[in-house]
Amino acid sequence: xxxxxxxxxxxxxxxxxxxxxxxxxxxxxxxxxxxxxxxxxxxxxxxxxxxxxxxxxxxxxxxxxxxxxxxxxxxxxxxxxxxxxxxxxxxxxxxxxxxxxxxxxxxxxxxxxxxxxxxxxxxxxxxxxxxxxxxxxxxxxxxxxxxxxxxxxxxxxxxxxxxxxxxxxxxxxxxxxxx
Amino acid sequence: xxxxxxxxxxxxxxxxxxxxxxxxxxxxxxxxxxxxxxxxxxxxxxxxxxxxxxxxxxxxxxxxxxxxxxxxxxxxxxxxxxxxxxxxxxxxxxxxxxxxxxxxxxxxxxxxxxxxxxxxxxxxxxxxxxxxxxxxxxxxxxxxxxxxxxxxxxxxxxxxxxxxxxxxxxxxxxxxxxxxxxxxxxxxxxxxxxxxxxxxxxxxxxxxxxxxxxxxxxxxxxxxxxxxxxxxxxxxxxxxxxxxxxxxxxxxxxxxxxxxxxxxxxxxxxxxxxxxxxxxxxxxxxxxxxxxxxxxxxxxxxxxxxxxxxxxxxxxxxxxxxxxxxxxxxxxxxxxxxxxxxxxxxxxxxxxxxxxxxxxxxxxxxxxxxxxxxxxxxxxxxxxxxxxxxxxxxxxxxxxxxxxxxxxxxxxxxxxxxxxxxxxxxxxxxxxxxxxxxxxxxxxxxxxxxxxxxxxxxxxxxxxxxxxxxxxxxxxxxxxxxxxxxxxxxxxxxxxxxxxxxxxxxxxxxxxxxxxxxxxxxxxxxxxxxxxxxxxxxxxxxxxxxxxxxxxxxxxxxxxxxxxxxx
Numbered sequence: 001x002x003x004x005x006x007x008x009x010x011x012x013x014x015x016x017x018x019x020x021x022x023x024x025x026x027x028x029x030x031x032x033x034x035x036x037x038x039x040x041x042x043x044x045x046x047x048x049x050x051x052x053x054x055x056x057x058x059x060x061x062x063x064x065x066x067x068x069x070x071x072x073x074x075x076x077x078x079x080x081x082x083x084x085x086x087x088x089x090x091x092x093x094x095x096x097x098x099x100x101x102x103x104x105x106x107x108x109x110x111x112x113x114x115x116x117x118x119x120x121x122x123x124x125x126x127x128x129x130x131x132x133x134x135x136x137x138x139x140x141x142x143x144x145x146x147x148x149x150x151x152x153x154x155x156x157x158x159x160x161x162x163x164x165x166x167x168x169x170x171x172x173x174x175x176x177x178x179x
Numbered sequence: 180x181x182x183x184x185x186x187x188x189x190x191x192x193x194x195x196x197x198x199x200x201x202x203x204x205x206x207x208x209x210x211x212x213x214x215x216x217x218x219x220x221x222x223x224x225x226x227x228x229x230x231x232x233x234x235x236x237x238x239x240x241x242x243x244x245x246x247x248x249x250x251x252x253x254x255x256x257x258x259x260x261x262x263x264x265x266x267x268x269x270x271x272x273x274x275x276x277x278x279x280x281x282x283x284x285x286x287x288x289x290x291x292x293x294x295x296x297x298x299x300x301x302x303x304x305x306x307x308x309x310x311x312x313x314x315x316x317x318x319x320x321x322x323x324x325x326x327x328x329x330x331x332x333x334x335x336x337x338x339x340x341x342x343x344x345x346x347x348x349x350x351x352x353x354x355x356x357x358x359x360x361x362x363x364x365x366x367x368x369x370x371x372x373x374x375x376x377x378x379x380x381x382x383x384x385x386x387x388x389x390x391x392x393x394x395x396x397x398x399x400x401x402x403x404x405x406x407x408x409x410x411x412x413x414x415x416x417x418x419x420x421x422x423x424x425x426x427x428x429x430x431x432x433x434x435x436x437x438x439x440x441x442x443x444x445x446x447x448x449x450x451x452x453x454x455x456x457x458x459x460x461x462x463x464x465x466x467x468x469x470x471x472x473x474x475x476x477x478x479x480x481x482x483x484x485x486x487x488x489x490x491x492x493x494x495x496x497x498x499x500x501x502x503x504x505x506x507x508x509x510x511x512x513x514x515x516x517x518x519x520x521x522x523x524x525x526x527x528x529x530x531x532x533x534x535x536x537x538x539x540x541x542x543x544x545x546x547x548x549x550x551x552x553x554x555x556x557x558x559x560x561x562x563x564x565x566x567x568x569x570x571x572x573x574x575x576x577x578x579x580x581x582x583x584x585x586x587x588x589x590x591x592x593x594x595x596x597x598x599x600x601x602x603x604x605x606x607x608x609x610x611x612x613x614x615x616x617x618x619x620x621x622x623x624x625x626x627x628x629x630x631x632x633x634x635x636x637x638x639x640x641x642x643x644x645x646x647x648x649x650x651x652x653x654x655x656x657x658x659x660x661x662x663x664x665x666x667x668x669x670x671x672x673x674x675x676x677x678x679x680x681x682x683x684x685x686x687x688x689x690x691x692x693x694x695x696x697x698x699x700x701x702x703x704x705x706x707x708x709x710x711x712x713x714x715x716x717x718x719x720x721x722x723x724x725x726x727x728x729x730x731x732x733x734x735x736x737x738x739x740x741x742x743x744x745x746x
Contacts, residue, residue, distance in 0.1 A: 070309050071419075072308075072309035072314070072422070073421075073422045073425070074309075077422070077424060088419045088421070088422075090419050093343075100310065101310050101342075101343065101419075102310040102419050125308070125309045126309060169305075172336060172337065172339055173339055173342075175339070
């Protein structure tokens with residue numbers, strides 16, 4: 001194996017003064033000093049959440065305040081990490097939504113297990129469970145990290161409903177079909 | 180040698196596949212035998228055929244013959260006999276196999292027919308699957324996926340019919356979901372003999388209803404829920420409790436009476452949600468009494484025994500079993516063993532072993548009630564015949580323990596082992612119970628546990644494996660569906676420990692190993708192992724006990740032998 005010896009070139013005068021290098025470096029520094037900031041002052045400042053963002057799963061009400069979940073338990077079935085646990089129950093006959101018959105007695109989502117995959121939202125036949133823009137969950141204990149039904153509705157709020165199928169159902173029931 | 184074809188077999192051709200079936204077999208069953216699925220709603224193998232759902236439409240043809248000479252007409256293209264196809268579809272459920280019958284289920288016409296029937300059925304169906312208890316086991320769901328059009332053309336208003344009707348104490352009716360198959364009506368009329376259901380109104384207003392002033396209250400009403408192909412009839416008890424796709428199915432046996440109806444126990448995470456019948460054409464067909472479906476409720480009762488007790492205070496299982504063995508061994512020779520007709524064959528075998536080790540007398544308590552001529556017999560113990568087969572008893576038990584009471588009064592019995600029998604309920608007085616040291620193996624608290632020296636909590640039928648012998652001397656097995664409560668130990672394990680502790684030969688406290696011992700010692704069971712016992716049970720030879728005056732009257736698939744004149 002042969003060795004080729006490369007001769008080191010002598011430094012020019014400009015290089016020996018170091019000034020062009022210092023100026024070049026300072027140029028980069030100044031450029032970044034005046035450029036707009038990439039980071040933000042979280043949590044005082046919050047990022048803009050794009051639409052269809054998959055945040056914390058929540059339960060929503062329809063525009064008339066009816067809880068949309070009918071506890072069909074499909075989300076519980078489809079949930080890959082088994083984070084969802086529902087206790088189904090019957091809506092009492094004296095309730096205004098008695099014609100829906102079924103609603104959740106308890107609805108728990110364990111946010112320590114949730115992987116934010118959005119399959120619960122995809123599978124829901126009533127459009128009742130929605131992953132919205134809330135992305136930060138924290139708590140001091142494991143119990144605090146389980147979202148119960150009331151918390152889920154508080155997080156979810158009300159969303160518009162194009163179909164209002166249960167209202168139509170009730171109207172048909174009241175109208176009847178004379179024969 | 181080729182066996183001559185049985186005269187009652189006929190060859191039919193289903194979608195090009197030939198099969199020999201008994202003459203008169205209906206086309207749905209014949210197609211099932213060659214693996215061709217003919218969808219249906221109203222047909223049920225154990226009910227009469229009405230053919231009103233029109234889902235099982237098939238194309239049917241017969242080999243062509245010359246009308247005059249009756250000579251077969253051959254097809255020159257295939258060289259086989261020509262088939263004359265009926266141009267219009269026929270219903271499969273009401274078409275019986277006849278020689279040379281040809282059936283097609285995969286033609287465009289049949290596909291169209293099925294799509295049309297599905298579309299009509301779904302016109303007034305509410306599509307409320309998210310709140311319907313039938314979802315997951317619904318024929319309408321399955322067949323609209325398999326044979327439906329896939330989208331709806333119906334834009335008019337759907338019919339409104341009564342919802343949430345209580346047909347009886349246990350059955351809820353949603354008329355909008357009903358597809359008018361009339362299975363429930365036929366069941367009530369033909370099987371339950373309580374003809375209370377019927378259709379009123381006409382056309383698309385047809386509505387299932389109960390006869391005015393009557394209720395669907397017979398003890399077989401929940402079978403209508405089982406056979407309802409949609410969610411129209413639902414169980415009030417199971418309503419909105421759990422979706423069926425979460426439930427684990429375990430085969431079990433009904434312990435309500437000596438009929439031994441085959442059941443399926445549905446559980447999730449150690450909690451039982453419902454019990455439904457399992458088809459056994461030799462025992463219960465596809466039916467089950469309503470009362471048998473409530474038997475899981477004591478599993479989580481408040482009075483369930485959880486911890487072993489020695490003289491009324493909690494102890495560990497080890498200590499309690501050692502104490503029990505000590506008591507019994509010290510009074511060997513003056514011990515009585517009260518077995519149970521509710522124990523499994525394995526437990527009765529070990530009970531006999533325990534009695535032999537202690538030179539004890541054995542007793543059994545009978546429970547009788549009125550049979551309903553269907554699936555509840557007069558003998559309310561599920562396994563009295565097991566005790567006979569295994570040799571625990573030689574005569575039929577009496578309803579009270581009079582002999583044992585007399586022996587206690589005379590001072591001949593100092594200690595009593597009771598395997599799940601409440602001695603107070605079986606006729607022993609409080610004074611008699613106080614005189615003897617009682618070792619009680621059982622599941623729930625009662626007067627005997629209060630008086631017992633040692634209480635060993637054991638498991639219920641749903642929490643262990645085992646076998647019962649029913650009234651036909653059919654050996655049937657049941658499986659563990661849910662784990663037992665903390666502190667309770669499997670009966671055979673406790674009994675095996677007691678046998679060993681009382682000086683008997685060591686026996687296995689585990690079902691599969693135990694069966695090798697049982698097979699070796701009991702001649703009637705010498706070929707049986709727990710694993711090889713068929714799902715539908717094994718019929719044992721009943722002749723050694725043919726002369727005993729059994730209390731059962733006639734029930735479904737059971738006729739009592741003629742009683743000896745002396746009894």
